[in-house]
Amino acid sequence: MNLPTVYGMAISGNCYKIQLLMALLDRPYRWVEVDSAHGGTRTQEFLARNPVGKVPVLELEDGRTLAESNAILCFLAEDSRYLPEDRWQRAQVLQWLFFEQYSHEPYIAVARFICLMLDQDHPRRSELPRLLERGHQALAILEQQLANRPYLVGSTPSVADIALFAYTHVADDGGFDLSPYAAVRDWLARVRGIPGFVPLGA
């Protein structure tokens, strides 16, 4: 059976976004693990799929490839409940997806990368105080948005929730204490409760 392929790393939140959406949509796909830490995204073969040299990459049955986790989410979610039909709601979903990539992931995911993957005396550990400060700013924005709504946009989960869940739920790996963010913690539990949910690294 010919299936779409996802090239990814099991530990990556950006790749997990795609796994989670595929599971929620109950769509079959092939997973190819790429070892980005040991040059797997810098081979000629991989760069032909994504010149930027990053996972995840979605490869369709006919060989066409798409990069950027949040673009892949939108593509896969079209005509599903996870991408609103309403034009204004869709615009808000995009707003949160861009927020995630600009103001959330570069701090919360990068802090996690440094803490999990680099030695205790690695010079990049000096970046952590700034990453924590900026990451907490992003978490405060999420807390404010979720204070009086169940999901980021509208009353049902969308790809915005999937994208923001990916690194928020493992923020403690990067040294973030989520206990002050009650609404965020309730929302994390709500996402975990969506039928079909799969955990990171499953």
Added chain:
Amino acid sequence: MNLPTVYGMAISGNCYKIQLLMALLDRPYRWVEVDSAHGGTRTQEFLARNPVGKVPVLELEDGRTLAESNAILCFLAEDSRYLPEDRWQRAQVLQWLFFEQYSHEPYIAVARFICLMLDQDHPRRSELPRLLERGHQALAILEQQLANRPYLVGSTPSVADIALFAYTHVADDGGFDLSPYAAVRDWLARVRGIPGFVPLGA
């Protein structure tokens, strides 16, 4: 006459994206200049429009607000020639919009900000070598994509071109020499030639 309002800074490439698309679509709007360098995005009034405290913000006639330049572009371009109808092409447009915010703007726009706005002896100038290195990586990706096509996606300009044009065409402000990027320079000229084009700061 009631019009949508754009809150922005004339010098900002992210805000210019909206000005350029509005001009190309020949849509009337109101511009409110916000002095982000002097706290204009940190007032209670502004944060009510965008809690993230960034320009641009689009405010509709009924008061609803939308942040994130590339989300605003997609919202405004729907049902126009600048957002493809074809699902795959639209996915590629999103791919380039996320590339812009993650792998291009944080280097090319930030280098420009440091060079234009900060003193000669400002400590952030030490970031410039890394910003230049990463920015050139982004320019090389653009050069590769544009080597054999007129625009980033398909055969006509889209919001992907508008978003990437915004900071690429002023990359020299941040110390980037565009002379090695022939395809990028041809593409910049092509964008400038679109009927209705307006320059940054007009």
